[in-house]
Amino acid sequence: KMTTKNENEDCCAVDVNVQADAPVHWHSKGVDQVLRELETYVVGLSDAEAAARIEKFGRNEMTPPPKMGFWMKLLLQIHNVLIYILLVAAIVSGILQEWAEVGLIVAVVVLNIAIGLLQEGKAEKAADAIKSMLSPKAIVIRDGHQMEVAGADLVPGDLVVIKAGDSVAADLRIIECSNLKILEALLTGESNPVSKVAEVIEGGDAVGLGDRKNLAFSATQVQAGQGKGVVVSTGNGTEIGKIGLMVGQQDAVKTNLLIQLEVFGRYVSVLVVIIAAITFCLAFLKAGEPVGDAFKSAVAIAVAIIPEGLPAVVTISLALAMQLLAGQNAIIKQLPAVETLGSVTVICSDKTGTLTKNEMTVQKLQTSAALYHVHGVGYSPATKDIDGDDGTNITEEKRARLRAMFEGLVLCNDAGLQVAAGPGGTEVYTALGYPTEASMLTLGVKLGISDVRRFKDAHPRVASVPFASENKFMCTVHDAPHGGGRVVFVKGAPDRILHVCRDQVARDEVDAAEPLDAGFWERAAASLSGEGLRCLALGFAPWP
Secondary structure, three states: OEEEOOOOOOOOOOOOOOOOOOOOOHHHOOHHHHHHHOOOOOOOEOHHHHHHHHHHHOOOOOOOOOOOOHHHHHHHHHOOHHHHHHHHHHHHHHHOOOHHHHHHHHHHHHHHHHHHHHHHHHHHHHHHHHHHHOOOEEEEEEOOEEEEEEHHHOOOOOEEEEEOOOEOOOEEEEEEEEEEEEEOHHHHOOOOOEEOOOOOOOOHHHOOHHHOOOEEOOOOEEEEEEEEEEEEEOHHHOHHHHHHHHHHOOOOOOOHHHHHHHHHHHHHHHHHHHHHHHHHHHHHHHOOOOHHHHHHHHHHHHHHHOOOHHHHHHHHHHHHHHHHHHOOOOOOOOOOHHHHHHHOOOOOOOHHHHHOOOOOOEEEEEOOOOEEEEOOOOOOOOOOOEEOOOOOEOOHHHHHHHHHHHOHHHHOOOOEEEEEEOHHHOEEEEEEOOHHHHHHHHHHHHOOOOOHHHHHHHOOEEEEEOOOOOOOEEEEEEEOHHHOOEEEEEEEOHHHHHHOOOEEEEOOEEEEEEEOOHHHHHHHHHHHHHOOOEEEEEEEEEOO
8 A cells, every 4th residue: 555645621711810809719619610710731731831820920929028128127226215315315425525425325325236136137047047948849740741840830720749748839729639638737727637538519618728628728738648739829829828918917016125115215204304404403593503514414414314224234135035045946036025925924826736846756655564654755766765664764675575565556557757857967757647656656766666668568568447536446457577477456545445355465575465454454544644645555466
């Protein structure tokens, strides 16, 4: 038991208007009708037609927000009540030839502006670098041939081939599919991959995005299977593009820190003027000083009141906080946003894909002999430590026993793991298929199955019963290597697996059996479920 946290078709001459303002319900149109309205063919567009459509519809890119020039950024850094006060103080001090005071104030202002520009510039470069890394590729059919093109070069009417591991580069109307499952958590919040179909879905606008199962949306991930679709929307016309436009139309809102500094600056300004006026009157009227000396006294008092170091202290504090967050892979483009994050008391957010990464990791293994704790987070098998009941790392001999017991989790599995190069020479593992099943592959590697694909090839699958919610289990039959007969593996909900089992593995030796203690397993499942873990059971038997 384990727990896991032809021929070209005739087309009528109609205008391709997929980018029009009026919504087009592609999910409620048949494949032939979609192809006719998009003026495309089963062999795809020609290169010339694709180029013409790029000119007409533009590249498949979301319109980026306008970037501010250097002078506008500089002006925004200066646009602060406290900075204005410091500049006025510097000017007055210059008139009075207090050059040391002028130098100090100017240094504070320049330091404040330089830190702000430097930090926000770093954040912009980091965001641009991430954007370039996420630029997808796409396999299209043009002139009857498959070719790889940049996602930005897709146009309405292009035929796109998608398979497990691909990122969908535009909104597609599925025209063919085989066991196609797409993860749409980014768009809809649905944590499980959505099974796609090519059939018409009636209902028009009344059908929600999550129920439009014959559409594949831009920026979603293909988890399993393969399919073919025709591009119906690109750029800002995609569902994710519409969200981007709405976000870009929101007015900029001042953070709590900026509001408080502005209020403080107004109070300081009024206080400085009042005290300076009082000082001038006392010096001129009471002490009988000349007008020039009385004015100097008033200015000196005013400059002394102004907190020259406050802008620099605030900026440096925010910059240090930004560096701290950058170390946690958080990019903040505006310095004052750091303080806003610190002031948050309640966050209302969708969980999957927002607060979590939609990843599962095997945390514990329960056998009849012991409870094992598996280290590591995510799909990377870099951390192979597994602790026994006594808290110490298991021996290699024990690891080999566990591998023999749990190898069925790798074989009775339709998921895959994709490995890509990450920053600093690291490896980034991505799940292909359901996160729960992908976590079992990672467990297999931690238990000593170094090459999952080769291991599956050595134990070819000859039959299977796919998982279904009404059955709550998955079953596969495999040939054992070297002519050792066949074995059947079944995994699923503990209550379903216990119901079909007679014996249990004894002493963690896969060849040793003892009568099933159903009560023990039920208590173990209840205990682990009480910790918030998802429980699955694994069983096996020789094929008769």
